[in-house]
Amino acid sequence: xxxxxxxxxxxxxxxxxxxxxxxxxxxxxxxxxxxxxxxxxxxxxxxxxxxxxxxxxxxxxxxxxxxxxxxxxxxxxxxxxxxxxxxxxxxxxxxxxxxxxxxxxxxxxxxxxxxxxxxxxxxxxxxxxxxxxxxxxxxxxxxxxxxxxxxxxxxxxxxxxxxxxxxxxxxxxxxxxxxxxxxxxxxxxxxxxxxxxxxxxxxxxxxxxxxxxxxxxxxxxxxxxxxxxxxxxxxxxxxxxxxxxxxxxxxxxxxxxxxxxxxxxxxxxxxxxxxxxxxxxxxxxxxxxxxxxxxxxxxxxxxxxxxxxxxxxxxxxxxxxxxxxxxxxxxxxxxxxxxxxxxxxxxxxxxxxxxxxxxxxxxxxxxxxxxxxxxxxxxxxxxxxxxxxx
Numbered sequence: 001x002x003x004x005x006x007x008x009x010x011x012x013x014x015x016x017x018x019x020x021x022x023x024x025x026x027x028x029x030x031x032x033x034x035x036x037x038x039x040x041x042x043x044x045x046x047x048x049x050x051x052x053x054x055x056x057x058x059x060x061x062x063x064x065x066x067x068x069x070x071x072x073x074x075x076x077x078x079x080x081x082x083x084x085x086x087x088x089x090x091x092x093x094x095x096x097x098x099x100x101x102x103x104x105x106x107x108x109x110x111x112x113x114x115x116x117x118x119x120x121x122x123x124x125x126x127x128x129x130x131x132x133x134x135x136x137x138x139x140x141x142x143x144x145x146x147x148x149x150x151x152x153x154x155x156x157x158x159x160x161x162x163x164x165x166x167x168x169x170x171x172x173x174x175x176x177x178x179x180x181x182x183x184x185x186x187x188x189x190x191x192x193x194x195x196x197x198x199x200x201x202x203x204x205x206x207x208x209x210x211x212x213x214x215x216x217x218x219x220x221x222x223x224x225x226x227x228x229x230x231x232x233x234x235x236x237x238x239x240x241x242x243x244x245x246x247x248x249x250x251x252x253x254x255x256x257x258x259x260x261x262x263x264x265x266x267x268x269x270x271x272x273x274x275x276x277x278x279x280x281x282x283x284x285x286x287x288x289x290x291x292x293x294x295x296x297x298x299x300x301x302x303x304x305x306x307x308x309x310x311x312x313x314x315x316x317x318x319x320x321x322x323x324x325x326x327x328x329x330x331x332x333x334x335x336x337x338x339x340x341x342x343x344x345x346x347x348x349x350x351x352x353x354x355x356x357x358x359x360x361x362x363x364x365x366x367x368x369x370x371x372x373x374x375x376x377x378x379x380x381x382x383x384x385x386x387x388x389x390x
Contacts, residue, residue: 031048031352031386031387031388031389031390032047032048032351032352032353032385032386032387032388032389033045033046033047033048033348033352033353033354033385033386034046034047034048034352035085035086035337035348036337036339036346036347036348036354037086037087037088037093037138037339038088038339038340038341038344038345038346038356038364039056039062039088039089039090039091039092039093039138039341039342040057040090040091040341040342041056041057041091041341041342041344041359041361041362041364042054042055042056042057042058042062042063042088042091042093042341042362042364043055043056043088043339043341043344043346043356043364043365043366044086044088044093045074045086045354045385046083046084046085046086046095047078047385047386048352048386048387049081049386050081050082050083050084050098051078051079051080051081051083051386052064052078052079052080052081052083052086052093052095052124053074053075053077053078053079053384053385054071054075054079054088054093055071055072055073055074055075055363055364055366056070056071056072056362056363056364056365056366057070057091057362057363057364058070058071058362059091060091060092060106060107060108060120060122061105061106061107061120061121061122061123062091062092062093062105062106062107063075063079063093063106064079064080064093064105064106064122064123064124065079065122065123066122066123067122068122070362070363070370071363072363072366072367072368072369072370073363073366073367073368073382073383073384074366074382074383074384074385075384076384079105079123079124080095080103080124082097082098082099083095083096083097083098084096084097084098085135085136087136087137087138087143087188088138088339088341089106089107089112089138089139089140089141089142089143089188090107090138090139090140090141091106091107092104092105092106092107092108092112092113092138092141092143093105093106093138094136094138094143095124095136096133096135096136097128099128099131100131100132100133100134100148101128101129101130101131101133102114102128102129102130102131102133102136102143102145102174103124103125103127103128103129104121104124104125104129104138104143105121105122105123105124105125106120106121106122107120107141108120108121109141110141110142110156110157110158110170111155111156111157111170111171111172111173112138112139112141112142112143112155112156112157113125113129113143113156113172114129114130114143114155114156114172114173114174115129115172115173116172116173117172118172129173129174130145130153130174132147132148132149133145133146133147133148134146134147134148135185135186137186137187137188137193138188139156139157139162139188139189139190139191139193139238140157140188140189140190140191140240141156141157142154142155142156142157142158142162142163142188142193143155143156143188144186144188144193145174145186146183146184146185146186147178149178149181150181150182150183150184150198151178151179151180151181151183152164152178152179152180152181152183152186152193152195152224153174153175153177153178153179154171154174154175154179154188154193155171155172155173155174155175156170156171156172157170157191158170158171159191160191160192160206160207160208160220161205161206161207161220161221161222161223162188162189162191162192162193162205162206162207163175163179163193163206164179164180164193164205164206164222164223164224165179165222165223166222166223167222168222179205179223179224180195180203180224182197182198182199183195183196183197183198184196184197184198185235185236187236187237187238188238189206189212189238189239189240189241189243189288190207190238190239190240190241190290191206191207192204192205192206192207192208192212192213192238192241192243193205193206193238194236194238194243195224195236196233196234196235196236197228199228199231200231200232200233200234200248201228201229201230201231201233202214202228202229202230202231202233202236202243202245202274203224203225203227203228203229204221204224204225204229204238204243205221205222205223205224205225206220206221206222207220207241208220208221208272209241209257210241210242210256210257210258210270210272211255211256211257211270211271211272211273212238212239212241212242212243212255212256212257213225213229213243213256214229214230214243214255214256214272214273214274215229215272215273216272216273217272218272229273229274230245230253230274232247232248232249233245233246233247233248234246234247234248235285235286237286237287237288238288239256239262239288239289239290239291239293239340240257240288240289240290240291241256241257241291242254242255242256242257242258242262242263242288242293243255243256243288244286244287244288244293245274245286246283246284246285246286246295247278249278250281250282250283250284250298251277251278251279251280251281251282251283252264252278252279252280252281252283252286252293252295252326253274253275253277253278253279254271254275254279254286254288254293255271255272255273255274255275256270256271256272257270257291258270258271259291260291260292260306260307260322261305261306261307261322261323261324261325262288262289262291262292262293262305262306262307263275263279263293264279264280264293264305264306264324264325264326265279265324265325266324266325267324268324279305279325279326280295280297280303280326282297282298282299283295283296283297283298284296284297284298284300284336285337285338287338287339287340288340289306289312289340289341289342289345290307290340290341290342290343291306291307292304292305292306292307292308292312292313292340293305293306293340294313294338294340294345295326295338296335296336296337296338296347297330299330299333300333300334300335300336300350301329301330301331301332301333301335302314302330302331302332302333302335302338302345302347302377303326303327303329303330303331304323304326304327304331304340304345305323305324305325305326305327306322306323307320307322308320308321308322308323309343309359310343310344310358310359310360310373311357311358311359311373311374311375311376312340312343312344312345312357312358312359313331313345314331314332314345314357314358314375314376314377315327315329315331315376316375316376319375331376331377332347332355332377334349334350334351335347335348335349335350336348336349336350341358341359341364342359343358343359344356344357344358344359344360344364344365345357345358347377349381351381351389352388352389353380353381353382353385353388353389354366354381354382354385355377355378355380355381355382356374356378356382357374357375357376357377357378358373358374359373360372360373360374361373366382366384367382
């Protein structure tokens, strides 16, 4: 496969709600954006009104606008309405509808759209491929759903066992049985999948070349393990070949590939088991990408580390020079969540806005400046994403 990020959402595809415009925890706000996701070279937002809007690369129809034309700024119209979550994969996009249904579009060569074939879709389908779903996650070329019953079901590419069905056969439709039960969140990486158990434990399966499963080995696993790799977690994010968690105490810990410093521990040694100490304290969220990682601190600051090929760290680190540890200072304040792609980063602001930086070759930053990369977070939110919060 092409080595790129498989977007792994922190809480099973559901980002933190933005607090704005009088909105609260019991009803969606009437302004701004509720969630943002980043793929290989495209970005999607879930508006407060439940609309999905995407921009950036569209060669496979992943923007869902009925074309295969790249878009350098957010569109004025939704690709799909009535959504409560969005998950952005390598080159495909999935939405969770208010009724608990899953609909996916874009690149479908491995069956990741769940439509029963391997064709691409340039617009969201008219029907759900699976119902009874509570949350979704999209990986490089596979998709996972967290069922309302607490079970996990995955489909799409399975060459490393990332679907967890004890095989290495691709699946073009969602399975009718769960690969794992007792789960509260799921995240899909490049070729591995991780679940956050209701007990706070983390269990991963699929490719394990660099120890990203955290089980002490480098052997691929074709089914979920019976034991946790780590306990005491409150969120988990699977990157291309590394995995990160935020612990209940608020610390960030990462394991797996570390060739570019993406684990944040100051070195380049990959880890096959979760470390015993945090690389960043007082974190609210973490997102693992291709070969870099970003976190939101408890105070709403964004800090990133690892590879900086296109300015995705946002901190003036020299291009193509690794940052081996989280910076001491924030590159952006006032964030509620963060999403990372192959070479770009997007922050969901607490005010309901979206700001992106890093690679922009296909317009994935949404600033209309493609192909010009951005080395720093922009000073203003993107437009075209519905009514702004006052």
